[in-house]
Amino acid sequence: MRADIFLSKTLNLSRSKVQNLISKQAILLNSKPLKKYGTILNANDTLKLISQAKAKQDSNSQHLQDLNIPIIYEDSDLLILNKPANLIVHRIDENDTQFTLVDYLKQKGFALSNLGDSYRLGIVHRLDKNTSGAIVIAKNNATHAHLSMQIKSKQMGRYYLCIINQPLKNPQTVEIPIMRHPKQRLKYITTTNNVNAKTAKTAFFMIPTLLDSNFLKTENPKKEIPTLIGAKLFTGRTHQIRVHLNSINRHILGDGFYGYKGNYTGRILLHAHFLHLIHPKTQKLLEFHAPIPDDMQNFIKTHFNLPIHQNAEFFKIPLPYIYKQQFHTI
DSSP states (O other): OBHHHHHHHHHTOOHHHHHHHHHTTOEEETTEEOOOTTOBOOTTOOEEEOOHHHHHHHHHHHHHHHOOOOEEEEOSSEEEEEEOSSOBSSOSSTTOOOOBHHHHHHHHTOOOOOSSOGGGTTBSSOOOTTOEEEEEEESSHHHHHHHHHHHHHTOSEEEEEEEESSOOSSOEEEOOOEEEOSSOTTOEEEOSSOTTOBOOOEEEEEOOOEEOHHHHHHSOTTOOOOEEEEEEESSOOTTHHHHHHHHTTOOBTTOGGGTOOSSOOSSOOEEEEEEEEEOTTTOOEEEEEOOOOHHHHHHHHHHEEOSSOOSGGGGSOOHHHHHHHHHSOO
């Protein structure tokens, strides 16, 4: 008999609740976490239900063993990390059991500010789960407050790299308010006629590369022209870059949630590549590059010719300089 069916009958729970327990590693099969709902049980198998708190602790310990997040910069006040894809920054509420960046920071023993909720310790701004790149962590409340003001006043600059399915016609700024989708609560949309929408502004600019002609010949039945672009955030709304690109009929490769329908099946190719800020104590301008992860580097190396940058220096793309060239501004 399947494990989920057996547990549903034995514990008098719905199968969905049993599957939820299994996904949270709260069921042990022969002393090891049961991982598949449909595992067929044998006569000598033993099942054990453990507390969800214990399951979460064991799960988090395993995640911690698997993670070693690169530190870009650290001092007594702040920490800059290169967040990997597939890691949530913070949980939604205290009942959320997903392993997060905050869990990682706490278990590694970093000092963290506590201005916000208990599950958002140290978090000054966030990155989407599948977005990689530079993220700023505050180690104390004074630093947190100072950095938050820099975001509001736009002193902190955040630049992203992404690969989209069609070229931009021109560098352009999208300044359209964003709100939560009225029916799909995890999704966001642009709107100009809803008082609940929040202001949002993103600049998109082109990065000089040439698409590898082999891609057009052999991998492109849907007429995609993958294009490497930069994006500068002026505000920090949830899914902002993805939503604003969708509003101009452009989509990040891998982002089926916001309209991508091409052949690429990997994670969303979006990376927080560069940021600058004023150090809260020294008042010095600091600039940071987050190295591009291997999956995105491999795509770029495979699908783009890079006539100007033929070595690893290309992957330290000077996004603020390119942005200023195309928009003639700072």
